[in-house]
Amino acid sequence: MKTIVIYKSKYGSTKNYAEWIAEALCCVAVEAKNISAGELAEYDNIVYGGGLYGEVINGVHLITKNAQKLAGKKIAVFSTGITPLDCRGYYDDYVIKKNFKNGVPENIKVFNFLGKMKLDELSVVHRTAIKTLKKIMSGKENPSEMEKLLVELCDADGDFSDKNAITDLVNYIKE
Numbered sequence: 378m379k380t381i382v383i384y385k386s387k388y389g390s391t392k393n394y395a396e397w398i399a400e401a402l403c404c405v406a407v408e409a410k411n412i413s414a415g416e417l418a419e420y421d422n423i424v425y426g427g428g429l430y431g432e433v434i435n436g437v438h439l440i441t442k443n444a445q446k447l448a449g450k451k452i453a454v455f456s457t458g459i460t461p462l463d464c465r466g467y468y469d470d471y472v473i474k475k476n477f478k479n480g481v482p483e484n485i486k487v488f489n490f491l492g493k494m495k496l497d498e499l500s501v502v503h504r505t506a507i508k509t510l511k512k513i514m515s516g517k518e519n520p521s522e523m524e525k526l527l528v529e530l531c532d533a534d535g536d537f538s539d540k541n542a543i544t545d546l547v548n549y550i551k552e
């Protein structure tokens with residue numbers, strides 16, 4: 378069985394997870410920009426990871442746009458983000474629907490891991506986006522639970538990554 382881990386990472390948390398998963402699965406971790414959809418044909422198991430940016434799993438279109446070509450393969454997609462893991466409603470409603478518009482195919486399982494957001498490491502564009510989002514959401518008169526959560530997330534500042542969190546994904550690929 379040939380396995381590959383592919384990732385797209387802006388600040389390094391997804392890269393860390395990709396490398397931990399590749400180590401556990403004894404395979405390589407490759408940046409998404411270095412692999413084409415055609416090259417995926419030779420793998421039986423594919424793990425794809427990307428950071429969450431406005432609920433979009435960075436670069437996941439490599440998998441979703443090629444879902445038919447990848448139909449016979451076992452695929453795990455993981456995201457890294459700062460949304461607490463107990464916010465399943467948020468995750469299922471926003472992230473799954475946004476990234477898998479036709480539903481999650483049977484051969485794909487989705488995992489979410491906590492990543493990092495260090496405010497002093499963010500690009501100017503990202504820092505401005507976070508500040509703007511916080512301003513807009515804080516100004517809402519009757520904020521929904523989701524909007525309150527977004528305001529809280531804008532203040533998240535730290536590395537919440539957890540190597541132990543990869544176990545279920547690794548077992549899913551191995552089983």
Ligand SMILES: Cc1cc2nc3c(=O)[nH]c(=O)nc-3n(C[C@H](O)[C@H](O)[C@H](O)COP(=O)(O)O)c2cc1C
Pocket residue numbers: 385386387388389390391392427428429430431432433435457458459460491492493494499503504506507
């Ligand atoms: C502009 C911006 C938007 C973000 N949007 C989300 C989001 O919608 N949900 C979430 O959980 N985390 C969000 N995050 C946090 C990142 O997903 C998190 O830092 C992730 O671990 C980054 O992964 P990477 O460094 O591998 O790209 C956002 C961060 C930035 C800077």
